[in-house]
Amino acid sequence: MLDCLDIHTMLAAAWNTDFSPLVRSYWKAGVINFIWKIWDCRNQVTFNEASFHPKLILGFLKVVFKEMDSNFPKLGRSHNSWQDYLVLRRIGVAMRAFAPPLMIEVHWWPPAGQWIKVNTDGSALGKPGSIAAGGVFRDNWGAVRGCYHYKGGSGFTFEAELFAIMHAVRIANFRGWHWLWIEADSSYVVQLLHSRSLNVPWRFLPLWKQTLNWLSNFRLQISHIFREGNSVADIMANHARIEGWWPFAIEDIKIAVSLDMATHSRVRLKN
Known part of the structure; x- marks a missing residue:
């Protein structure tokens, strides 16, 4: 019969294995349920004069693994390895390997002709x-x-x-930049601009109505960009210095601006 030291050793080994997330889930469950089932069989033999056969434990573990299999994807993924395949095949579980990440090339493009493009972003230090x-x-x-x-x-x-969007439109209107291309990494504001919805927080409603009124005099383009292509606006939104307007590129964004023009693209990994 296993003593406490043996059980502790097995549990420690189960929690310190270097398996894939999926195999580790089955391994831990197998160790715990194996120990419990041995204890249960021991009690049945001792107190109820029941017979014992190792197949009882194996059958019990198969039931446990089958129930676990129905709870995927909470169990994680397997590695694309021969070792994982053999282990999972042995216990009757299919491999669920990690899909390779999808690489999306993110471009920042300058506007054409007389268009002015503004990239916007917002930041919140808390929720x-x-x-x-x-x-x-x-x-x-x-x-x-x-x-x-x-x-x-x-x-x-x-x-x-x-x-950020409302300030962009206000500035563009004041400067006479009425051929305006607005680009943001927020699907929320892009959808609001497309729909001209008034469903905004009440404290912003007066300025939002004024923004929509200004936009009625604009030639307007609206686009969404992933954050990887919106770094210049992200830098400005997280600017730690004084607030205000600068009619030139401040030092903080010069490198990001140069990278936009030098490569026009960045890579976004999407699992």
């Missing part, structure tokens, strides 16, 4: 927390026409994203 908005305006050469950073009190990330 809720202090929110801030940032954005960068560029022309068809990729040259920075201006950038901004403004704080907006306390709120959530989606409010910061909305705050």
Whole structure:
């Protein structure tokens, strides 16, 4: 019969194995249920004069593994290895290997002709927390026409994203940039702009209505970009210095602007 030291050793070994997540789940469950079933069989033999055969334990473990199999994907994935295949095949479980990550090439493109492109982003230091908005305006050469950073009190990330868009439109209207291409990494604000919805937080509703009124005089393009291609706006949204508007590229964003123009692309990994 196993003593406590043996059981502790087995449990420690089960928790320190270097298996794939899927095999590790079955291994841990197998060790725990194996120990419990031996104890149960011992009690049945001792107190109920039952017979014992190792097949009882094997049959019990098969039932446990079958029930676990129905709870996938909580158990994790297997490695693409011969070892995993042999282990899982032995216990009657199919391999569920990690799919290779999908690489998406993310491009930042300058606008054409007289269009001005603004990339916007928002940040929130908490849920809720202090929110801030940032954005960068560029022309068809990729040259920075201006950038901004403004704080907006306390709120959530989606409010910061909305705050950034409203400032972008306000600045563009004041500057006379009425051929405007707005690009953001927030699907929320992109959808709001496309739909002209008034379903926004009430404290932003007056300025949002004014924003939509300004946009009625614009030639407008709207696009979503993954955050990997929106780094200049992200830098401005997280700008730690004073808030305001700069009619040039501040030092913090010069490298990111150069990378946008040098490569036009970054890679996004999507599992």
